[in-house]
Amino acid sequence: NAGVTQTPKFRVLKTGQSMTLLCAQDMNHEYMYWYRQDPGMGLRLIHYSVGEGTTAKGEVPDGYNVSRLKKQNFLLGLESAAPSQTSVYFCASSSTVETGNTIYFGEGSWLTVV
Amino acid sequence: AQTVTQSQPEMSVQEAETVTLSCTYDTSESDYYLFWYKQPPSRQMILVIRQEAYKQQNATENRFSVNFQKAAKSFSLKISDSQLGDAAMYFCAYRSVQGAQKLVFGQGTRLTINP
Numbered sequence: 140n141a142g143v144t145q146t147p148k149f150r151v152l153k154t155g156q157s158m159t160l161l162c163a164q165d166m167n168h169e170y171m172y173w174y175r176q177d178p179g180m181g182l183r184l185i186h187y188s189v190g191e192g193t194t195a196k197g198e199v200p201d202g203y204n205v206s207r208l209k210k211q212n213f214l215l216g217l218e219s220a221a222p223s224q225t226s227v228y229f230c231a232s233s234s235t236v237e238t239g240n241t242i243y244f245g246e247g248s249w250l251t252v253v
Numbered sequence: 254a255q256t257v258t259q260s261q262p263e264m265s266v267q268e269a270e271t272v273t274l275s276c277t278y279d280t281s282e283s284d285y286y287l288f289w290y291k292q293p294p295s296r297q298m299i300l301v302i303r304q305e306a307y308k309q310q311n312a313t314e315n316r317f318s319v320n321f322q323k324a325a326k327s328f329s330l331k332i333s334d335s336q337l338g339d340a341a342m343y344f345c346a347y348r349s350v351q352g353a354q355k356l357v358f359g360q361g362t363r364l365t366i367n368p
Contacts, residue, residue, distance in 0.1 A: 179360060179361075180360060181344055181358035181361050182356075189353050231356070233354065235354075242348070247297075
């Protein structure tokens with residue numbers, strides 16, 4: 140089982156460049172999330188989606204955009220990268236019907252903005 | 254909004270000893286889930302243990318157990334017979350059962366195991 144797959148795993152960007160992180164899940168989950176992890180701050184929610192075609196802002200949405208055109212994919216975009224967006228990004232997904240309320244995480248994407 | 258606080262940035266324990274990691278949270282909800290996640294250097298997020306708020310019995314998974322005090326909004330993790338492989342960052346997390354069911358994380362505790 141692939142679970143939650145993030146692409147790319149590593150990327151170095153120059154300030155002002157744009158890029159898209161792709162998250163794909165094969166578990167037919169309704170909910171999908173994008174988090175960023177910075178030293179000493181745990182994981183913070185950037186954007187989330189409760190279903191295909193829907194997105195919403197999380198705790199730290201500025202500088203990011205998202206889209207969920209297909210249920211299995213959740214894209215995170217950086218239109219004009221800034222050094223403050225250097226972080227590790229995690230995608231996660233969960234089901235509304237699965238017992239145990241488990242959230243499944245991808246392996247993370249390391250992004251460096253220079 | 255819910256918040257989760259881990260007041261111990263770092264902890265250390267001797268191998269085979271017991272260690273307890275602290276977590277407190279703030280919420281006005283009566284039903285929710287609490288989790289402990291382990292994050293080794295690979296950064297993979299590994300679920301350690303889960304607690305449903307409506308259950309009074311503390312969750313246990315092998316050497317890992319929790320002390321869930323709902324009224325005090327406290328959720329500590331006890332690791333018994335600590336092993337070198339337990340060394341990692343540990344995150345406490347809260348998840349609502351309503352709405353988008355977002356996961357809210359604490360700042361993390363770095364656990365070191367001394368041989």
